[in-house]
Structure formats: structure tokens, C-alpha cells
Amino acid sequence: xxxxxxxxxxxxxxxxxxxxxxxxxxxxxxxxxxxxxxxxxxxxxxxxxxxxxxxxxxxxxxxxxxxxxxxxxxxxxxxxxxxxxxxxxxxxxxxxxxxxxxxxxxxxxxxxxxxxxxxxxxxxxxxxxxxxxxxxxxxxxxxxxxxxxxxxxxxxxxxxxxxxxxxxxxxxxxxxxxxxxxxxxxxxxxxxxxxxxxxxxxxxxxxxxxxxxxxxxxxxxxxxxxxxxxxxxxxxxxxxxxxxxxxxxxxxxxxxxxxxxxxxxxxxxxxxxxxxxxxxxxxxxxxxxxxxxxxxxxxx
Numbered sequence: 593x594x595x596x597x598x599x600x601x602x603x604x605x606x607x608x609x610x611x612x613x614x615x616x617x618x619x620x621x622x623x624x625x626x627x628x629x630x631x632x633x634x635x636x637x638x639x640x641x642x643x644x645x646x647x648x649x650x651x652x653x654x655x656x657x658x659x660x661x662x663x664x665x666x667x668x669x670x671x672x673x674x675x676x677x678x679x680x681x682x683x684x685x686x687x688x689x690x691x692x693x694x695x696x697x698x699x700x701x702x703x704x705x706x707x708x709x710x711x712x713x714x715x716x717x718x719x720x721x722x723x724x725x726x727x728x729x730x731x732x733x734x735x736x737x738x739x740x741x742x743x744x745x746x747x748x749x750x751x752x753x754x755x756x757x758x759x760x761x762x763x764x765x766x767x768x769x770x771x772x773x774x775x776x777x778x779x780x781x782x783x784x785x786x787x788x789x790x791x792x793x794x795x796x797x798x799x800x801x802x803x804x805x806x807x808x809x810x811x812x813x814x815x816x817x818x819x820x821x822x823x824x825x826x827x828x829x830x831x832x833x834x835x836x837x838x839x840x841x842x843x844x845x846x847x848x849x850x851x852x853x854x855x856x857x858x859x860x861x862x863x864x865x866x867x868x869x870x871x872x873x874x875x876x877x878x879x880x881x882x883x884x885x886x887x888x889x890x891x892x
Contacts, residue, residue, distance in 0.1 A: 616652070617653055617716070617721075617811070617824045617825055617826070617828055618652065618810070618811075618824075618828070619715075619828040619829075619830070620644055620645065620827070620828070620829055620830070621829075621830050621832045621834065622644065622672045622673060622674050622829050622830060622831050622832065623673060623674075623832060623834045624673070624785070624832065624833050624834060624836060625673045625675045625836050625837070626835040626836060626837055626839075627639075627836075627837045627839070628675065629673075629680070629771070631758045631759065631760050631771050631772070631773055632760050632762075632771070633760035633761055633762030633769050633770075634762065634769065634771075635682045635769055635771055638837070640671050640673065640837070641671075641673075641836040641837055641838065643669040643670060643671050644670050644671050644672045645670045645810065646668075646669050646670075647667060647668050647669075647793075647808060648665075648808070649667075649808065651810065653810055653811055653824045654808060654809060654810050655808070655812065655818060655822055655823075656806070656807075656808045657806060657807050657808075657809075657815065657818065658806050659804065659805050659806055659807075660805050660806075661806040664688045664689065664797070664806060665688055666686055666688065666795055666797045666806060666807075666808050667685070668683050668685035668795050668808070669683065669684045670683055670793065670810065671683075672791070672829055674776075674783060674831045676783040676784070677775060678758075678774060678775055678776065678783070679710060679773070679776055679779065679781070679783075679789070680772070680773050681706075681708060681771075681772045681774070681793070682769070682770065682772070683706050683769070683770040683793075683795065684767060684768075684769050684770075685767060685770075685795050686766070687763070687764065687765070687766055687767050687768050688797075689798075689799040689800065689805075690799055691704045691739075691763045691768065691798075691800070692704055692739055692799060692800055692801055692802050692803070693705055693736045693737060693738050693739055693798065694738070694739055694803065695738065696738055696742065696744045696746060697744075697746055698746070698751070700734040700736055700744065700745075701734055701796060701804070702796075702798070702803045702804050703736065703739075703796065703798040703803055704736065704737075704763075704796065704797060705735065705736035705796050706770050706793060706794070706795055706796075707732065707733065707735075707793070707794050707796065707814055707815075708733055708791070708792065708793035708814070709725065709730055709731060709732050709733070709790075709791070709792055709793075709813065710730075710731070710774075710779045710790070710829075711725055711726050711727075711730045711790035711791070711826055712726075712779055712780050712781040712782075712787075713726035713727070713790065714726075714788045714789070714790050714828065715788070715790040715791075715825060715826045715827060715828040716826055717790050717826070720825075721812070721823050721824060721825030722812075722820045722823050722825070723813065724790060724792070724811075724812060724813040724825035724826040725790075725813055725826070726790075728749065729749050730749065730779075731750065731754070731774075731778060732748040732749045733746070733754055733757075733774065734746050735757075735759045735761065735772050736761060736770075737761040737763055739801075743761050745759055745772075754778065755778065756775045756778060757772060757773065757775070757778070758772065758773040759771065759772040759773070760772075783831070784831065785832055785833040786830070787830070787831045788828060788829070788830050788831075789828075789829050789831075790811075790825075790826035790829075791811060791826055791827050791828075791829045792809060792810065792811025792813050792814055792826045793809070793810050793814075794807050794808065794809040794814045794815050795807065795808050796815075810827065811826050812825055812826070813825065813826055
């Protein structure tokens with residue numbers, strides 16, 4: 593028994609000497625927009641393809657913060673796409689307690705809104721998952737619809753509207769859709785296959801006529817407070833030259849093979865026609881014979 597107890601103590605000491613591994617970042621491929629979408633607040637599989645990720649609190653690189661809301665479902669589907677000019681972001685999320693976003697600019701975080709960052713230095717570009725961004729000026733962008741219906745964006749790092757960005761928010765009764773295109777140039781990134789961003793996005797929530805009461809993030813480095821042990825840093829998104837939209841092959845009808853018509857059979861000459869010829873020949877012969885007889889008689 594003493595030997596067994598000693599062995600257990602040794603094992604426990606050994607385990608304590610190794611750090612507990614933290615969660616790993618997510619690494620996903622971002623397909624290419626071979627057919628550009630209309631930025632109209634409507635996201636469909638036909639226009640965007642399948643979602644890149646479904647984000648909920650159980651997802652490994654996610655974190656849910658309850659600021660008095662209790663356990664509410666603010667999970668969301670995330671689409672990431674690219675072309676040579678833009679990085680495209682779309683979100684469809686549950687709207688469990690109504691929509692509210694009282695004010696914009698520097699307060700465009702305090703309500704129903706999405707907020708995201710893309711680091712051209714790659715995931716955890718700083719080398720520290722607890723403060724993952726390689727530079728303080730990595731854009732920190734919010735996009736939302738204010739309670740008064742105004743739609744707006746804001747970069748908290750540059751303290752300005754996002755120049756060149758296209759976006760549309762579609763607030764529904766049970767869900768909200770966000771659709772956006774932001775130039776690679778604004779992120780100091782590159783719109784080319786193989787380029788890697790470090791990326792994180794958060795969906796903040798507010799009840800009707802209220803301010804934020806919870807948030808759900810994929811990746812870290814945007815919202816706080818959050819325990820460092822719960823962080824993974826920024827996730828890895830890689831631009832790949834794979835078509836986002838599958839174009840169905842046109843349906844073609846099987847060629848119709850026409851069977852050539854058989855030639856009509858040639859009918860043999862009618863019996864009546866044969867008789868007519870024979871009659872004509874007989875008549876000619878009789879006339880000729882009669883002529884010969886007549887000639888002979890005339891010589892007598």
C-alpha cells in the first residue's frame with residue numbers, strides 16, 4: 593500500500609510539473625468570391641455558399657460572457673470570403689430579446705452589433721494570445737443599425753467611419769443579418785491566395801431599449817473582461833483560390849438520333865402495263881404483215 597501511495601504522489605507531482613494545454617486556435621480556409629454578392633443584407637447559400645463556421649459557446653475557440661442576460665442563445669453563422677479587393681464578412685444571428693443600439697461612433701459597441709479585427713501579421717501576431725494583435729492600429733471595426741434605423745460603421749483604433757467599406761444590416765423579428773465588405777488595403781493585407789490573417793469577431797447583444805447584456809466571441813482580443821486562461825488569441829484564416837459559389841452545370845438534353853427512313857419499295861410493273869406492250873407489238877407486226885401482202889397483190 594505504501595508503495596502504491598508513493599507512486600500516486602510521484603504521478604501527481606509529474607502532472608503538476610507540466611502546464612495544462614490551452615485550447616488551440618481555429619484554422620479555416622476562406623474561399624474566393626468567383627461571383628460577387630449584392631451587399632443588401634440578404635445572405636443565401638446560392639449567393640455566399642455554405643457558412644464558414646457556426647459559433648456557439650460550445651465551439652472550442654469561443655467565449656460567452658453573461659452580463660446579466662442569463663443563458664440566452666446568441667449563436668451565429670459566420671461567412672468569410674475574399675476577392676482581390678475586399679475581405680467579406682457575413683453573420684446571421686439569433687435575436688432573442690429584441691434589437692437595440694442606442695448610439696454610434698465611440699459607443700458602437702454598446703448594443704446589438706458585430707465587431708471584428710483582421711491582423712495581416714497572422715494569428716497571434718504579437719506572440720501573446722492574451723493580447724494577440726501585432727500592432728495597436730490593427731482595425732477594430734463595428735457595424736450595426738442604430739435604434740433610429742441609421743446604419744453605420746466605426747473603427748475604434750482610427751476613430752473614424754471605415755473608408756471604402758460596404759455594409760448592410762437587416763434586422764428581423766427573430767434574427768439579424770450583417771453583410772460587409774472591407775478593403776484589404778484598410779487592413780494592410782493582401783487580396784491574394786495564400787495570404788493569412790489573424791481574425792476574431794464578437795456578436796454583442798442588447799434587449800429592446802437597453803444596452804449590451806451579453807456577448808459571444810470567436811477568437812479573442814476584442815472584448816473584456818475575460819480570464820486569460822480562457823483565451824486562445826486570434827484565429828487563423830487563410831485565403832484560398834477555391835470558388836465560394838458553385839455554379840450548376842447546365843442541363844443538356846440527350847441528342848435525338850433520327851433513324852433514317854427505309855426507302856419505299858419499287859413496285860414491279862403492273863400486269864396491265866405488260867399486256868399493253870405486248871398488244872402494241874402484235875398490232876405493229878400485223879400492220880407490217882398486211883403491208884407486205886398488199887405489196888405482193890399489187891405486183892400481180
